[in-house]
Amino acid sequence: xxxxxxxxxxxxxxxxxxxxxxxxxxxxxxxxxxxxxxxxxxxxxxxxxxxxxxxxxxxxxxxxxxxxxxxxxxxxxxxxxxxxxxxxxxxxxxxxxxxxxxxxxxxxxxxxxxxxxxxxxxxxxxxxxxxxxxxxxxxxxxxxxxxxxxxxxxxxxxxxxxxxxxxxxxxxxxxxxxxxxxxxxxxxxxxxxxxxxxxxxxxxxxxxxxxxxxxxxxxxxxxxxxxxxxxxxxxxxxxxxxxxxxxxxxxxxxxxxxxxxxxxxxxxxxxxxxxxxxxxxxxxxxxxxxxxxxxxxxxxxxxxxxxxxxxxxxxxxxxxxxxxxxxxxxxxxxxxxxxxxxxxxxxxxxxxxxxxxxxxxxxxxxxxxxxxxxxxxxxxxxxxxxxxxxxxxxxxxxxxxxxxxxxxx
Amino acid sequence: xxxxxxxxxxxxxxxxxxxxxxxxxxxxxxxxxxxxxxxxxxxxxxxxxxxxxxxxxxxxxxxxxxxxxxxxxxxxxxxxxxxxxxxxxxxxxxxxxxxxxxxxxxxxxxxxxxxxxxxxxxxxxxxxxxxxxxxxxxxxxxxxxxxxxxx
Numbered sequence: 001x002x003x004x005x006x007x008x009x010x011x012x013x014x015x016x017x018x019x020x021x022x023x024x025x026x027x028x029x030x031x032x033x034x035x036x037x038x039x040x041x042x043x044x045x046x047x048x049x050x051x052x053x054x055x056x057x058x059x060x061x062x063x064x065x066x067x068x069x070x071x072x073x074x075x076x077x078x079x080x081x082x083x084x085x086x087x088x089x090x091x092x093x094x095x096x097x098x099x100x101x102x103x104x105x106x107x108x109x110x111x112x113x114x115x116x117x118x119x120x121x122x123x124x125x126x127x128x129x130x131x132x133x134x135x136x137x138x139x140x141x142x143x144x145x146x147x148x149x150x151x152x153x154x155x156x157x158x159x160x161x162x163x164x165x166x167x168x169x170x171x172x173x174x175x176x177x178x179x180x181x182x183x184x185x186x187x188x189x190x191x192x193x194x195x196x197x198x199x200x201x202x203x204x205x206x207x208x209x210x211x212x213x214x215x216x217x218x219x220x221x222x223x224x225x226x227x228x229x230x231x232x233x234x235x236x237x238x239x240x241x242x243x244x245x246x247x248x249x250x251x252x253x254x255x256x257x258x259x260x261x262x263x264x265x266x267x268x269x270x271x272x273x274x275x276x277x278x279x280x281x282x283x284x285x286x287x288x289x290x291x292x293x294x295x296x297x298x299x300x301x302x303x304x305x306x307x308x309x310x311x312x313x314x315x316x317x318x319x320x321x322x323x324x325x326x327x328x329x330x331x332x333x334x335x336x337x338x339x340x341x342x343x344x345x346x347x348x349x350x351x352x353x354x355x356x357x358x359x360x361x362x363x364x365x366x367x368x369x370x371x372x373x374x375x376x377x378x379x380x381x382x383x384x385x386x387x388x389x390x391x392x393x394x395x396x397x398x399x400x401x402x403x404x405x406x407x408x409x
Numbered sequence: 410x411x412x413x414x415x416x417x418x419x420x421x422x423x424x425x426x427x428x429x430x431x432x433x434x435x436x437x438x439x440x441x442x443x444x445x446x447x448x449x450x451x452x453x454x455x456x457x458x459x460x461x462x463x464x465x466x467x468x469x470x471x472x473x474x475x476x477x478x479x480x481x482x483x484x485x486x487x488x489x490x491x492x493x494x495x496x497x498x499x500x501x502x503x504x505x506x507x508x509x510x511x512x513x514x515x516x517x518x519x520x521x522x523x524x525x526x527x528x529x530x531x532x533x534x535x536x537x538x539x540x541x542x543x544x545x546x547x548x549x550x551x552x553x554x555x556x557x558x559x560x
Contacts, residue, residue, distance in 0.1 A: 039493040039513070063494035063503075345464070345517075398493075398513055 024365045026354075029385060029405045034058065035076070036068040037399040042348070043095055045389070045401075047072075047380035050100045054382050058401070061086065061093040067104070072382060080104065081121035088123065089113055103205065105159075112161055116205050127204045159201040160241050160248075198241075198250075200266060214266040218250070218259065221268070244319040244326075251314040256281035258317065258328065272361045274314060278353050278368050279332040283311030309347055310334040318381035324359040327386065329376050332368075343371045349391045352376040356408060367408055374404070435522040436535050442520055447510045449487070451531070456485045457558075458529040461502065463492035466544040470526045471497045473542050476551055477528070480558050483507045489523060491515050528554055 036058040044059035054072040059082075067080040085093065085106055094109035102118040114127040197218035202210045240251045247269070248261040257271040274281055284307060312333035319326055332351040334340050340347035351371040357364045369376070378389035385405045392400065433441070439458065443449040451458070459477040461470055470492060477486065478501060488509040490502050502509050517524040527541040540550050 039495050041495045044495075060494065062496065062498045063500050341517075 024367050024409060026367045026369075026406050026408050029407050031390070032072070032074045032387075032403050032405070034070050034074050034401045034403070035399060036060070036070075036401070038064050039399060040401075042375065042377040045378050046096065046098060047382060047387075048098045048100070049383075054384070055098070056380075056403075057096075057098055059093075059096050067096065067098075069098070072384060072387075078119065080117070080119055082106070084121050084123050085115050085117060088115075088126075105205075107159070114159060114201075114204055125205060127201065127209065158243070159204055161199050161201065198266070212264075212266055214261070217268055221255075221259075221271075240314075240316050242317050242319070249317050251317060253283045253308055253311065253313050254285045256314070258314065274328055274330065274355065276312065276330050276332075276353055276355060277366055278351075279312035279330060281312045281314060281330060281333075283307045283313065306337050309337055309340045315352070315376055316379070318386075320381060326357040326359070326361065327381060328355045328357065329353075329379065330355060331376065332371075344375075344391075348375045348377065349373065350376075354386070354408070365408075434535070436531070438520065438522060439529065439536075442523065443487070443510070446512060449508070449510065451487065453534060454485060455487055456531050457481055457487070458523075458531070459486060459488045460523050460525065460527055460529065461488065461490045461492050461497075461499075462524065462526045463496040464524075464526065466542075466547075467497045469542050469544050469547050472547060472551070473526060473528070474499075474502055476554070478502070478505055478507065480555065482558070491523070530557060 034056060038058070038060040040058045040060055044061070045057070046059075047054065047056050049055075055069055055077070056072055057067050057069045059067045061082055065082045065086060067082065069077040069080070071077060082093065089108050091108035091113060093106050095107040097105045099105070102124075104117045104119070106115040106117065107113070108115075112127075115123055116125040117123055196213040196216050198214045200212040200214075202212065242249045243263055246263040248263045248266070250259040250261060252259075256274050258274060259268055260270040260272065261267060262269055310333065313331045314328065315331050316329040317326060318329075330353045331347075332353065334343075334347070334350060340350065343350040349372045352369050352374075354367045354369070355364050356367070373391055375389040375391070380387050382405075385407050387403045387405050390402045390404050392402065440451045443451050457477075459473070459481065461474050463470060474490075474497075477488065483506075486507065488502065488505075488507060490499060490509060490511045491513065492499055493513045494500075503511075515523060522529070522536075522539070525541045527539060529536060530538040530540070540554060542550055
């Protein structure tokens with residue numbers, strides 16, 4: 001009897017401590033259904049507010065070749081054709097942000113062409129290639145890769161890009177590879193990490209374009225810098241950005257820190273360590289051989305992809321103006337690629353937490369969401385509350401999307 | 410009495426074991442899938458099943474779709490499209506009047522044989538060859554399929 005008691009005691013202790021970790025409960029207030037009639041990639045669904053009214057949009061640049069706009073209540077407003085842009089560009093539309101009815105921004109990949117279109121799909125302005133604005137003194141040819149997420153920033157005249165190194169027509173970038181490379185190898189350069197991590201293009205909707213470089217500190221911070229030696233790889237991905245006032249909050253897959261940058265000059269002001277009771281955070285960067293330029297072959301590329309798929313990752317950050325709180329979304333670490341795929345082909349519906357911080361990042365509470373319920377990458381903070389895409393369980397419901405509005409105690 | 414009971418038990422066990430399913434061949438899995446999911450019989454007239462997914466190389470998936478729509482005979486080819494149009498343009502497949510079936514919720518674990526972009530070549534009521542498309546060899550693979558279709 002005593003033995004049984006001794007066995008049960010630690011078990012009870014374990015369960016108690018597990019329950020304590022998830023220290024807060026969320027509530028689902030309402031559901032709203034949207035029917036764009038097509039499926040969409042995460043980055044092709046967005047949200048914006050114009051004159052106090054909130055809207056949700058869905059984009060299908062491949063098959064339907066249009067954007068469909070809805071009121072936040074789910075009422076269809078209009079369809080914006082993308083044919084003008086698709087006929088003009090040789091590249092793929094990779095990102096879209098709507099700021100108002102006639103300020104619709106499309107960014108292509110891999111060369112960062114930026115189009116400004118109106119609600120009829122007519123091209124108002126375009127920034128053909130931001131690379132042209134780089135000074136000749138920059139040693140390496142670089143390409144601009146937009147952020148993975150739906151809104152490049154939350155300001156209608158600022159775009160942020162990651163810089164990638166382009167060598168001998170071999171393009172290295174997030175998840176997109178040049179499929180015609182005969183050797184199937186990606187050439188990288190040890191000097192890469194000394195380059196700026198991101199740049200800001202300001203005023204692209206006007207004729208006065210200004211480009212500001214991050215002062216070459218973030219790469220070193222993210223990948224490590226031992227005695228000035230190259231100490232990591234650059235196949236990181238899924239970084240996300242958000243402006244709050246003049247501060248730029250930057251998230252990287254390789255770090256458990258939120259970097260806060262001065263929005264004007266891109267200097268690092270501060271960094272905040274995020275701690276979750278549910279997961280470790282940050283995918284270990286792929287370490288390449290120090291020394292000469294190296295190549296990344298398929299094996300290494302896949303190895304790195306796997307790390308990203310299973311690591312706990314800082315996904316997004318929102319700021320709630322009303323409560324003066326930050327909402328940080330963190331995907332939970334998984335045990336294997338197979339486990340990841342059990343939450344959708346790309347792990348879209350994996351478990352995650354929302355950690356809510358006060359304005360000084362001093363106090364926090366964490367809300368854990370089970371897997372196979374929500375896609376945290378398709379979520380927005382609206383006046384009606386936090387909205388997140390629900391997994392569509394009905395196989396007959398192709399092209400319909402249901403969002404839950406969630407509130408936090 | 411006890412012996413009789415034992416014999417009866419053995420016989421029942423045997424008959425139950427005999428009833429248990431043999432593992433199905435991939436060909437049977439495919440036939441059952443099309444019958445139950447799409448109400449379509451895969452008989453000896455069908456010699457190719459073209460599977461278009463949205464996995465891996467999207468331009469390869471598009472290339473195979475275009476090649477197959479153009480070159481493979483309608484009466485002997487069945488298309489299964491699991492790509493949902495987000496990573497590749499599926500409108501030519503949607504608009505085709507060939508035998509094109511869509512399934513955006515296929516279970517990749519249950520139907521592993523149908524989970525990758527490629528062509529399943531059937532012969533004499535069985536699977537003859539499976540060509541799984543990959544970006545490194547796609548041109549070679551399309552040439553091979555060309556020879557198979559005698560074009």
